Amino acid sequence: MTTRVFVAGVGMTKFEKPGAIEWDYPQMAQQAGTKALDDAGIDYTDVEQGYVGYVYGESTSGQRALYELGMTGIPIVNVNNNCSTGSTALFLATQAVRSGTVDCALALGFEKMQKGSLGSTFDDREQPMMRHLLALAELQEFAMPPAPYMFGAAGLEHMERYGTTVEQFASIAVKNHRHSQHNPYAQFQDEYTLQEILESKPIYGPLTKLQCSPTSDGSGAAVIVSERFVEQHGLGDRAVEIVGQSMVTDMNSTFDDKSAISLVGADMTRKAAERVYQQAGITPDDVDVIELHDCFSTNELLTYEALGLCAAGDGGKLVDAGETTYGGRWVVNPSGGLISKGHPLGATGLAQCSELTWQLRGAADKRQVDGAAVALQHNIGLGGAVVITAYRPAQR
Template sequence: MGQEVIVAGVGMIKFAKPGASESYDQMGAAAVRAALKDAGLPYDAVQQAYAGYVYGDSTCGQKALYHVGMTGLPIINVNNNCSTGSTALFMARQAIESGMADCVLAVGFEQMQPGALTSHWTDRPTPFDDFDAACDALVGQGEIPLALRYFGGAGKSHMEKHGTELADFAKIRAKASRHAARNPLALFDKELTTEEVLAAPVIWEGVMTRLMACPPTCGGAAAILCSQAFAEKHGLNTTVQIKAQAMTTDYASTFEAKDMMQVVGYDMTAAAAQQVQEASGIAITDVDVVELHDCFAHNELITYEGLGLTPEGTAQKFIADGNNTYGGKYVTNPSGGLLSKGHPLGATGLAQCYELTHQLRGTAQARQVEGARTALQHNLGLGGACVVTLYQAA
């Protein structure tokens, strides 16, 4: 075992629609300043920085961090699709745990464009060629944007195997809106009913309405990690510790299973959760609060089972029993999640860290989960990578 890893400070700005935000560098810098203020540290205390973003040129991390200070520290730029923010966190945690550094910054930001995600390169193979081919073979629907086909197809697979209904996905979206109404940093704070979600414009008949998909979003979030010794020396808040963390990439089953649930990372999720459970000695079923990757309501539903919060095939009952919200077994996405809080790709994983840190400190205000002591984070990127992190309060 290496050094214990403390989450000493977190920062986040309110997410915004494309065209309504500051530039990526200003958003990243603002999130870092907030994290430093929360930790009570000057920037020159930071020994390394990992900066995550998906859409941007090389060294955007330097552009953002130079607004905060120019101290010569190593800045590593990270891109791992939608799991970019938690990948930066994963690398920062490794630096602390290994003893390579005592105080490390992870920051994520994204300045997104309106509309569906698309490649900016047309003269070379994309990382999604194999995923696209699998999607074409399994679900077709070539007129629908790919991300919607991926996750809609995964939801359709669950419906066919387990009898899940469109209303189950709508219940998840309505739950996300109720949670977001308590979060002043969420992009969408209007509460929706299940009926309103079902009545939204249809994207895929019988599979998805528009409100079941997260919106393109701009924003920034950051975290300061440090060793226990560094925290004690500087009088920092040591309430929240990362007990275990795992990153997985695709297995052969992603394509060999001929199942869209596998194509969108079900096995990556299950393996990462199992690794975290084994490393921490804490059962996944013993966590109190969860921030998971609900880029689509469909992915939240299948992730309940992938993480092991409920047995395979039981997500419908899990939702009906209210076990994914306040008063149930696990409060899932108290922030409003990607569906309502927003999903700026590079910032998402660190925004999840921000939420769970406040939950474990007991400072989440109107969205506080009573008695939260253990928290689970799940951040997924197709192409692919999955990061699962388990936090615990001291």
């Protein structure tokens, strides 16, 4: 027997440039976790399981992080799934509650990152992305660093197939930087013109520096509870229901398509989205607000199409028509997205969950999307995994 599942509380730290302030991951986790518990109006002793996500860190860092909230002997699971780590922790917490195993679980993610482009930690074994990189090198000449190479190559392919322009990709960064001006949690809160985006440092293909997410430190958390828990604690007026959720990993098509777009996860996103829409009984037209994985501006445009917001090849048209910002059909990344809010890998998925919870409560201040009633979250990690989650307010 399954049960309905709700987000009862959320919390996050401000995302910071690595080394900008003196803190360590236990302090980040304490801040985000305490905010989430306080938001739900519960104590850590109410939590029955913990799922803690991080990419860069030693084994059992999850225990060390949650010990800042209490030491109650509960099961604590360490989670690492590349850039989708935070939403994977959310996925596992949701599964535990939906199955009836527990009534209250805590999903928490954090990252304490090194400055500069992402690098490997263990160089005496094959890198998990090697198969993807070798496949892509057959399509586009290899370049470093790997992440902008992969997503830049996907952008080049989209331009070649559909005539998408560098201005359309850059306009996505203009939008997300503009959105972040009103987000006190964002690493950057500066607005840029299209020309400034285009003239920033070239990285790869259509990508310039201001179209790339930065490395970041920070943490996010969410309290996940059952319907029974909501009723027992009187949380109905602020709880947000998870009405659909799916995780998909790489399929044969990732490599068989001989496509950079497939190699960066478009097929995973498409399949997960179809499942979530079916579970939730919604279509893309029912969605009001979206937080999606804009690690690079090219990926935001590719994700428009994979989520079914438009047909393949029409992502640029959505940008030109202003359909993905305030006044358009959807507001995408009101938080500023990864590009401007920041991207501490383990925390990103839970920061997205926090933003959408605030939006559905009508508590997002100047970022508020009018009448937001259905929200969609997309978080992807290469190598690969995508998690998509749909939300509705518990009472509306």
